[in-house]
Amino acid sequence: MNYKSDKINLFSTLGIRLSDYKGFYSSNQSVLNNEQQRFLTQTQDEDRHDDGKLIYLGADYLINAHNTMTAAYFKNATKDHDKTWFDYQYSSSTLDSNLIRNGESREKRDYNQLEFNYTRTFENAQKNIHLICNMIFGIATKHGR
Secondary structure, eight states: OOEEOSSEEEEEEEEEEEEEEEEEEEEEEEEEETTEEEEEEEEEEEEEEEEEEEEEEEEEEEEETTEEEEEEEEEEEEEEEEEEEEEEEEESSSEEEEEEEEEEEEEEEEEEEEEEEEEEEOSSTTOEEEEEEEEEEEEEEEEEO
């Protein structure tokens, strides 16, 4: 939703992001130790889901032909849920041992930004002054097992 007049410009952007990521990785390693070859076969399976919401809103105020102020707020909040599965197989001529690891994590992040801008222009278009102030703050929590 946006609005513009001779003195005021109100602006906003809203967004939502839903994403899924699935990945599968594998690798093989070998080492020669005392003339015996040993192997490590590793596979990894990932299932990741990320949600995000953002909002950006603000206002420009034209004080006069040479002075403008802008104030704005930006927020980006995300929720992530990731699951991983690892399988390590150790072997020489036969399978020696197998290690399986499952993992899961949940993370919430909340980033915020306040900004204030002042612009002064002059008759000479090559000269201007910008004063920019930003305050960035956020919260992140992660839970996993």
